Amino acid sequence: MSLPGLTIIGESINDSIPSTHALFEARDLDAIARLAQTQAGLGAAYIDVNVGPRAPDYMAEVVRAIQSATTAPLSLDSPDPLLARAALEAYDPAHGVPILNSISPLRMEMFELIALKPFRPILLASETVRDGMEIPCRTAEETVAAAALLLDAAHRHGIANHDCILDPGIAPLGTDTENNIHRLMGALRIIRDDPAFTGVHLSVGLSNFTVMLPPRRADGSPIRSALASAFLTRAMPLGLDMIIGSVKTPYTLLPEGHPALQCFDECLAADGFDVLERVQAFCE
Numbered sequence: 001m002s003l004p005g006l007t008i009i010g011e012s013i014n015d016s017i018p019s020t021h022a023l024f025e026a027r028d029l030d031a032i033a034r035l036a037q038t039q040a041g042l043g044a045a046y047i048d049v050n051v052g053p054r055a056p057d058y059m060a061e062v063v064r065a066i067q068s069a070t071t072a073p074l075s076l077d078s079p080d081p082l083l084a085r086a087a088l089e090a091y092d093p094a095h096g097v098p099i100l101n102s103i104s105p106l107r108m109e110m111f112e113l114i115a116l117k118p119f120r121p122i123l124l125a126s127e128t129v130r131d132g133m134e135i136p137c138r139t140a141e142e143t144v145a146a147a148a149l150l151l152d153a154a155h156r157h158g159i160a161n162h163d164c165i166l167d168p169g170i171a172p173l174g175t176d177t178e179n180n181i182h183r184l185m186g187a188l189r190i191i192r193d194d195p196a197f198t199g200v201h202l203s204v205g206l207s208n209f210t211v212m213l214p215p216r217r218a219d220g221s222p223i224r225s226a227l228a229s230a231f232l233t234r235a236m237p238l239g240l241d242m243i244i245g246s247v248k249t250p251y252t253l254l255p256e257g258h259p260a261l262q263c264f265d266e267c268l269a270a271d272g273f274d275v276l277e278r279v280q281a282f283c284e
Contacts (some may be wrong), residue, residue: 002043003251006232007242009075009099010036010044011207013066015052024051024058032062033069040072042247046099049087050077056086063090075099075244076119081110088116101244102167103153105146106134111157121159122203123150125187126169136169138178140186143168147191151200161199165242166191170204173227174212174279177272185268188238203242206231214283223283225249226260233261234268 002008012035015021023031036047047066051059063074073096076087084100091098102122103110106129113119125147127134137143147166154164168187171180184204191197209231210224217223232240233254245251254261263282267275 002247003232003253005236005241006251007045007201008043008247009046009048009101009203009242009244010039010042010247011048011205011244012039012246013048013062014050014077015054016050021052024054024062027058029061029065033065036066036070036072039247040070044072044247046075047072048075048077048101048244050101051083053080054083056080056082059083060086060090063087067092067095071095073098075101075122077101079104079107081107081113084110085113085116088113088119091117093117097163099165103150104134105129105149108150108153111153111159114157114159118163120163120165121154122165122167123147123154124167124169125150126167137183140183140190143183143187144190144194147187148196151197161197162201165201165203166197167203167205170206170209170231172212173209173267174276176267176275179271179275181267181275185234185238188235188240192239201242202238202240203244204235204240206243206245213279217283225251226254226258227264227279227282229254230258230260230264234264 013020015024039047049062051062076098078084098119100119100121102124104124104127125143126137128137128142128146137146168184170184206228210227213223215224229252232251263278266278270278
């Protein structure tokens with residue numbers, strides 16, 4: 001469901017979703033195309049396409065099938081440069097500039113794919129490189145440093161700020177004992193206030209935030225959608241303007257005093273396992 005000021009990249013064509021995995025296994029391109037049509041019809045500005053660890057030729061088939069069914073631009077989602085290349089080669093730019101999801105500090109070579117076709121990169125700033133290995137960013141400052149590194153690389157390949165989408169990473173709130181939500185919100189504040197990031201879009205994979213939680217309480221009141229909306233209520237004023245998420249979720253900005261917003265604020269004020277206790281109390 002659309003929310004003014006928020007661009008939704010529809011998440012449903014992803015191999016990690018069991019029903020979509022089954023469609024990929026059956027090579028049911030017609031059903032995959034219909035899934036893209038449904039998301040576009042419900043307001044998705046982009047359709048994410050992630051075929052998992054399948055062959056590049058299959059990624060190309062899926063891209064062509066979806067583009068034959070909808071005019072919505074695609075988010076070509078793979079960490080594998082060969083799949084990303086196949087997707088870009090198959091992509092029809094008449095549908096708009098695609099998103100390439102995603103480039104991390106250890107996958108800088110994917111910027112070279114810009115020679116094939118223009119794209120808008122998602123810059124995954126939740127990881128940093130240490131001793132040749134990617135490790136999770138633990139602080140807001142590490143996240144911003146990774147974002148700056150990626151943005152500089154984008155500039156070197158001729159990609160302007162307004163075509164870049166920074167993803168600081170979002171962790172499941174229901175298992176967050178390492179203050180990831182503090183890191184994320186702190187990074188958003190720093191990026192908002194730093195002129196070097198002016199014009200850059202900010203996005204997260206929002207379903208990750210509530211993935212470990214039940215959808216509803218025993219009384220039927222929502223848990224996942226309410227906490228997702230609480231996050232948006234606090235993050236959008238800090239510059240978040242895109243998500244990879246569900247077009248069927250009723251995202252909304254919550255009023256002060258809403259129980260989900262109170263829970264979110266208490267989680268920001270808490271630390272370690274106290275966060276989990278607050279989330280558990282909200283879910284009861």
